[in-house]
Amino acid sequence: MHHSDAPATREISVADKSAGPYGITAGPDGALWVTFAHSGRIARLTLDGELSEYPLDSSECRPTVITPGPDGALWFTRSQDHRIGRVTADGETESFPVPTPDSGPFGITAGPDDAVWFTEMNTDRIGRINRKGEITEFVLPHTGAYPSAITAGPDGALWFTLNQANAIGRITVHGDIVIYPLPTTSAAPVGITSDGTALWFVEIAAGQIGRISVDGAIKEFPLPDRTAKPHAIVAASTGDCWFTEWGANRIGHITDSGDIAEYSLPSPSSEPHGITIGSDGALWVALETGGVARLEP
DSSP states (O other), X not given: OEEXXXXXEEEEEOSOTTTOEEEEEEOTTSSEEEEETTTTEEEEEOTTOOEEEEEOXXXXXXXXXXXXXXXXXXXXXXXXXXXXXXXXXXOOEEEEEOSSTTOOEEXXXXXXXXXXXXXXXXXXXXXXXXXXXXXXXXXXXXXXXXXXXXEEOTTSSEEXXXXXXXXXXXXXXXXXXXXXXXXXXXXXEEEEEEOSSSEEEEXXXXXXXXXXXXXXXXXXXEOSSTTSOEEEEEEEETTEEEEEETTTTEEEEEETTOOEEEEEOSSTTOOEEEEEXXXXXXXXXXXXXXXXXXXXX
């Protein structure tokens, strides 16, 4: 492990703190797409810094996580008004209500089946939405599990974190569910990603990074600062992941061997949340205080 200042890092102001940049993803158009959780907007940021904003039909819908869909549009969760949103590359928006009331959708990802999959934090369900906006829900075998982030795995299934059940879940496209408890109690897993071979996840309460193979074997790697509150994670390649440390104002890097490096962000207390790899190969991070950071790996 080593600490250092982040190499070749720059911050771009995209909003004031009241907007709350939260989720970020690389779009099929080569731009970055960002959710403004507090102002109910979706933003498009080009690699050269040109910003466009698209207001949603409710300023209080709380857009959170965003992902490219199989249809060339961006799909995102609206956790406050319990809808799934969609925005095209030219800024046209629409949304679809989740059938179960007060579901609290949060994590979202494109699946291997030409559909988009999402978690329902408040109602212990995993949802699937097709291109027409039709939603199917799958009930989890635990109550109060708080399913959070979700990603497509290398095995053709969807993998997700169960923040309050202290576990990682797997669901097939047919709805078969398996739950894998974590070795560390009260770890509170949040972000999850696939590196093409295994799944990597963060434990926000335990200050650890976890790895789970497709057969369910789990390894955990403690961070030097167990209070760093790792939040989101993205894989650059097999055994090579980057993550945000929301509580420590840093970006972390971990390899398959468990080597960890941490890089401080330029602005203090910038609240890094979502992280993605852009079309330029750089890391891009949403900062809830109003910016986006770019880090050259």
